[in-house]
Amino acid sequence: MVNNTKFMSNLRTTRTVILIPHYNNLIGLEKSIKSVYHSKGIDILIVDDGSSPSQVPDLLKLQKIAAKNTTIKIVFSKENKGIATALNIGLDIILDLDQYEFIARLDCGDTCVANRFFLQEKYLDQNSKTALVGSWARWIDQESKNELFKFKPPIHHKKIKRMMSVRCNFIHPAVMYRTSVVKEIGKYPDNYEDAEDYAYFFNISKNYETANIPKFLTNVDYNTKGISVENRKSQNRSKLKIIRNFGKTDIFQIYGVFYNLALLIVPAKFVFSLKKKVFS
Template sequence: MPEITVLMPVYNASEYIRETIDSVLNQTFKDFEFLIINDGSTDNSEEIIKTYSDPRIRLVNNEKNMRLIATLNRGIDLAEGKYIARMDADDICLPTRLEKQYKVMEENPDIALCGTGIKMMGKKFFQPLVMTDPKQIRNVMRVFNVFFHPTIMFRKNILIENEYRYDPRYLHAEDYQLFQLMSEKHKLTNIDETLLLYRLSPGGISRVHNTEQQTMTYTITTEALKRIGINFDRNQYADRYLTKEQILEIKDTLEQIYRVEALHNEEIKDVLNWLWLDLSNRGSHHGVWMLKTYKALELIDTKRLNKAMVNKFYLKCLLKK
């Protein structure tokens, strides 16, 4: 039995798949199976995969195009490794990715999921927020996702014992829904290091289905908030740029929730701080007004948040003055 299953769905990925496969096979960590599930590709992806003779590759062909969610769930069932590492067919693993994630998981048996930082190919100045503290991650995950799906390594027994799967009801945000649900019961972390090169594809979900993905993301957030007693419809404030009237309405609502739910509940205080910062970012175009309004909220405590993220918000407001 291998220590790790690298799970990679493939659909018409012939342009980049050879580079991707090579990056997995050239890992410094060697004890893995490379489970590649060909999801009914109509190009020559399958032929390219079959040119490899490495015994760690296990090619499985779906009888028909099952699409991503069903293919990932099939992969979880087929995986033989103690851990399952996700991989997309057009990204590149840096050589020590599996080694470093394996080390974290082995040394921390209470960690259910470990992600890593990424570098977006073609974007020089993209610096993603990489959070590592499980407690902070649990709270912020009720507001937004802090994991990059292709970097994830799962502990398989936790997926099986808790019947965790990607849920088709949350199409285009199924990864966030799964990670968020896991974070409520288990510790999740990231390695604050770039261990995967992420390719921005013109046909990627975040581009082609951006509106649907955003709606589903905010639905997940709303449900997660409600489970801890915060009744706040995130989809009601889905605009990219919120008006001053919307910001003030949000402020009043969060103040009421704070007085009723959060005075003696530190978790709810944390979550409300993250929610207010996230929504205030959508009002940063109001400049100093937004900054003053942000600080005026009764519950605000920036020590509960990521310092770099708060500073970035402040800068955005000041540059719009």
């Protein structure tokens, strides 16, 4: 399915590869790639998850819109098998290439500030025990381009670990983690529908130190047809399962169970309105 030849960046000092799963969202993919920059160079691995013919990415076109020191590779799947499978295909390739220290994430439509990857690499260099680092993030309306709300998760590992029993304290497209951790802990689980990132990061936070940089390094494109909106019920059921399976029996786990049960009952529009008020 894929020719695992080395990226051209083997001749550069590239330390990070950005993993982007793609499915029928070329406009969003191009938008994300245009936002990627690293003064020392960075690579992008796109896993196309069985997009329709009109939405299949064109490598030459994407390479033209990317920064000059960015190298892109695309892997194509014949069938649409979901984001967890696409991410794990990407991780398999990255592990096989064995040339990167760090793996960063970005989703189609989401954008980064210019120094995001430099700051995350720098943080991991200065904090050798930290396995995963995220950041604060803003949610941007896809149509109006206005800021809807912002999320400032805990910064330090102790609080992150404690609060993981309530909600995921990492924004998936805002994280960077060490490749060595993937080698040790494995890939994304496929038994937590629409919440594979929560389960993966919960497992990492139980076994390694984690952190969030207190800066808005990523803008999340709010899409009414995205996984978090379209599959909200199944996602919340998976979150309850994750809290039970990974959480420690304490007051935070109890709170997390009731909190996520409430999210199953409360209408999505009300939750969205509440987020705008609380996180504005």
